[in-house]
Amino acid sequence: MHPKALIDAACELLHVVLRFEQPADAVVSAYFRANRSLGSRERAALAETTYAVLRRRLLWQNLAQSGRGPMERRLVLLGWAGEPRLRDAAVEGPERDWLAAASHIDRASLQPKLRHNLPDWIAEPLQKRLGPEFDALADSLLESAPLDLRVNSLQAKRDAVLAELQAQGVEAKATPYSPWGIRLAGKPALNQWPLFKNGVIEVQDEGSQLLALLLDAKRGEMVADFCAGAGGKTLALGAAMRNTGRLYAFDVAGHRLEALRPRLARSGLSNVYPIQIAHERDERIKRLSGKLDRVLVDAPCSGLGTLRRNPDMKWRQSPAAVAELVQRQQAILASAARLLKPGGRLVYATCSLLDAENEGVADAFGAPGFVRMDAAELVDSVLVENGCLRLWPHRHGTDGFFAAVWTKS
Numbered sequence: 078m079h080p081k082a083l084i085d086a087a088c089e090l091l092h093v094v095l096r097f098e099q100p101a102d103a104v105v106s107a108y109f110r111a112n113r114s115l116g117s118r119e120r121a122a123l124a125e126t127t128y129a130v131l132r133r134r135l136l137w138q139n140l141a142q143s144g145r146g147p148m149e150r151r152l153v154l155l156g157w158a159g160e161p162r163l164r165d166a167a168v169e170g171p172e173r174d175w176l177a178a179a180s181h182i183d184r185a186s187l188q189p190k191l192r193h194n195l196p197d198w199i200a201e202p203l204q205k206r207l208g209p210e211f212d213a214l215a216d217s218l219l220e221s222a223p224l225d226l227r228v229n230s231l232q233a234k235r236d237a238v239l240a241e242l243q244a245q246g247v248e249a250k251a252t253p254y255s256p257w258g259i260r261l262a263g264k265p266a267l268n269q270w271p272l273f274k275n276g277v278i279e280v281q282d283e284g285s286q287l288l289a290l291l292l293d294a295k296r297g298e299m300v301a302d303f304c305a306g307a308g309g310k311t312l313a314l315g316a317a318m319r320n321t322g323r324l325y326a327f328d329v330a331g332h333r334l335e336a337l338r339p340r341l342a343r344s345g346l347s348n349v350y351p352i353q354i355a356h357e358r359d360e361r362i363k364r365l366s367g368k369l370d371r372v373l374v375d376a377p378c379s380g381l382g383t384l385r386r387n388p389d390m391k392w393r394q395s396p397a398a399v400a401e402l403v404q405r406q407q408a409i410l411a412s413a414a415r416l417l418k419p420g421g422r423l424v425y426a427t428c429s430l431l432d433a434e435n436e437g438v439a440d441a442f443g444a445p446g447f448v449r450m451d452a453a454e455l456v457d458s459v460l461v462e463n464g465c466l467r468l469w470p471h472r473h474g475t476d477g478f479f480a481a482v483w484t485k486s
């Protein structure tokens with residue numbers, strides 16, 4: 078494709094992404110499906126440029142004010158993440174001079190907001206919580222996340238998989254906190270690897286893997302993954318249960334549970350029962366009241382802990398949406414807790430960084446008989462704050478995660 082046409086394509090894609098009507102990854106995938114002739118390098122340039130613009134949107138918008146022409150074009154030229162020579166070939170005259178001037182701006186001298194690229198309603202509570210450490214968090218949220226794998230412990234040991242990957246020339250190392258995790262240096266397309274197709278590995282952030290350690294589900298137990306979605310945590314729990322007992326995977330979204338099915342088939346698990354529910358007080362849930370050993374509530378949340386992967390979330394979320402989510406989180410947690418039998422364990426988790434969705438919801442939970450457990454009894458204490466799992470991208474290299482644990486007395 079001619080460089081000019083490639084830049085035009087990036088503008089066309091960005092125009093749709095910046096409407097924020099759908100998640101950016103869905104818009105990018107739909108664009109690629111509609112433009113099948115795009116080569117893999119062209120796709121990479123378009124996707125990475127879109128994400129680069131979303132990550133530093135405040136900075137690019139500020140710098141774009143001085144340019145001319147459509148806003149999307151100025152943003153694409155500033156955030157271009159493809160080969161520089163392609164962009165150079167697509168600009169000429171005053172546009173070239175404007176771009177050169179913009180690239181010489183000393184970013185350290187910019188006002189903090191243009192360096193952090195976070196809306197105030199997100200930056201302020203995080204600044205309050207972290208103090209001077211906030212800058213390191215904000216910087217880490219501008220990076221892209223590494224590709225983490227979880228080894229399916231039913232099928233293989235981590236060391237053996239690591240050795241196999243290294244023998245194939247894949248740069249990989251063990252993750253520091255999860256006993257099943259492997260971190261890749263690059264981002265290979267691994268969908269066709271036999272290790273993936275045979276269910277030996279799954280893609281899962283290390284932080285997400287740690288929730289299975291908190292739940293510590295045992296052989297033969299009755300367990301529910303209350304908000305199972307496409308089953309990232311379900312698969313880890315099922316393997317920890319050694320494919321025994323019963324693991325219910327509930328979710329209100331049928332299409333997400335459908336996406337779990339091929340993953341289950343690959344994994345070799347036969348102890349998982351996906352069940353679509355209408356809402357958290359569904360009759361099918363009530364029937365299990367007081368019967369379960371472990372319940373995980375991986376609640377719907379703002380997703381702000383995953384900004385390295387989904388930078389559009391910071392522009393698509395709002396304080397009103399978070400307030401609504403908090404109501405839902407409280408209702409789901411209260412309902413899910415009813416499933417536990419005495420001695421059972423409840424875990425409430427989110428991939429949000431905000432206290433309101435995390436400690437706020439956990440502290441407001443007051444069902445009788447539930448006693449908080451110190452997460453430091455279950456995972457490395459460097460991952461724990463005030464008894465809860467608190468993962469931060471800049472400290473732990475994982476997505477942002479929160480989890481609180483209770484036992485039912």
Ligand SMILES: C[S@@+](CC[C@H](N)C(=O)[O-])C[C@H]1O[C@@H](n2cnc3c(N)ncnc32)[C@H](O)[C@@H]1O
Binds near residue numbers: 356
């Ligand atoms: C954070 S996502 C779960 C991700 C999933 N656990 C994983 O590891 O891949 C939250 C899920 O909660 C589901 N959800 C929303 N409202 C719910 C409700 N009332 N009861 C159960 N699940 C709900 C959403 O459909 C979504 O799949």
